[in-house]
Amino acid sequence: MKRREFIKTAMAAGGALTLSTSESKGEQAAKPAGKYHLRYAPRLDFLRDQLTIPQRLETFAAHGFDAIEYNGLMSHPLKEVEEIRKKMDSLGIGMGIFVANPAGWRTAGLVDPKQRDAFLEQLKQAIEYHKVIGNRQATVITGNEIPRAPRGVQRRNVIEGLKRAAELLEKTELTIVIEPLNILVDHPGYFLVHSDEAAEIMAAVNSPHVKILFDIYHQQISEGNLINNIRAYWDYIGYFQVGDVPGRKEPGTGEINWRNVFKAIYDNGYRGILGMEHGLSVPGMEGLLKCFEEYKKADTW
Template identity: 35%
Template sequence: MGYRLAACAEMIYLDQPFEERVRRIHERGFEIEIWDWTTKDLRALADTGAVFSSMTGYVRGDLTTDDGIDALLESAARSLEQADALDVARLGLHGTGLGEGGLPVRPVETTSGADWLRAADTLRRVAELGERAGRVFTLENLNTAVDHPGVPFARAADTIALVSAVDSPALRLNLDLYHAQIGEGNLVDLVRRALPWIGEIQVADVPGRCEPGTGEIRYEAVAQTLRDIGYEGVVGMEAWASADSDAALDAFRSAFA
């Protein structure tokens, strides 16, 4: 397979300290994804020798309001500085900041044409930061039906529209297939359509957001599609372990072998 596999240390080995989670995932041969860098000892994580695939690329702000844009750009710049400690390749963004339980800090029912234009302009400015630093920001699609109600620009179709409009190598998609299955479905076609803009892919099964094989998505077919279209990026398991974390990683690897 041309792609590489990563696992999110925020969601498995939950009975272990965070550094030990990273070590175990690394020992199993996976790259590592983390979320909020402000809660981590980055030097200790770097000392594990793991390869860090992605982390959150901002800690506050949004894409469309004056104060939110300023906050997002400032925290994106700080995130780039911290990314050096782990040599993280990709830094994640969402349609707006997420608070407790993944709920948006600024929920939005509808987005106007002006909102779309401001979001694209903000993302252009974020991409410029990434270009200067030699790193890539990724805009993640989310679902609003189950996990993230009120998030603007949440659908995969929305993130594709924004990323393609900016058209910068420093802004790509984090195509999350768990969220896309809930919000849109038709994953094989989605992967094919999104390929020019994909920076990474994240997976979990539906329902439950656990490892592949626990729900309705036939990830073996998705994996074959990725091989067929020559995808060479990262596929990250951002999923809870349904039972044992080692078994969850085994199931993930088996689905994408």
């Protein structure tokens, strides 16, 4: 299928575009797009091999989504990000997270104090990207454990690094969200895994600019008990991401009762963005449309 025909198919399936561009400047618009209770955000790299960035944004908007997220935003020059922002504003699309310390896996993490300066330098760069794209949250990864180092020492290193980060963020509108990840399937050796320890770290840092990214996929694998944990650590959670278990694909492909989870998040008062941090069970536009239909089903209550 030619790209033009591909886009026409996507738009026909999505219906007419009805979003108002005046309702969104960056992430600020808190109102859902109209089709959903919650603000679900497709990943900007969905269909990246088939559509340009403007075409992807148009496709998402045509299907009623008023937000995106994009882990890899900082891989683009700021001039390019300015153009992405202009297109987003023209469509009434806001921005969820991007990763603020993409080198956190090896050289810019929080666990090893030798990496702290590099972490803070990446965060300074992330603040500049935030100013251009207009989002409110950015992901921070802790990095892996230090072998044979006491757990308490590593936790203190993380807390100290986050306190330093909070100082940099005080005069901005950006909040970093620290992501626990599962070590059973995807990230063996990663430091931060469980919600309770993440909440303890948040309490110690004690900053409105430092919160938890509750990735439902990771937390289902690591601990389950999703709704109770979301409620228990609600005050420390700043952002949600979505992915079904097993397989990390769209809702409806695994074991999670998404309607109940989404309703619990909504009923607790969350009106922020939930990122589609997952793959597609079916490739291409067919898979993207299937994904969007699953969100409609899960958002019905």
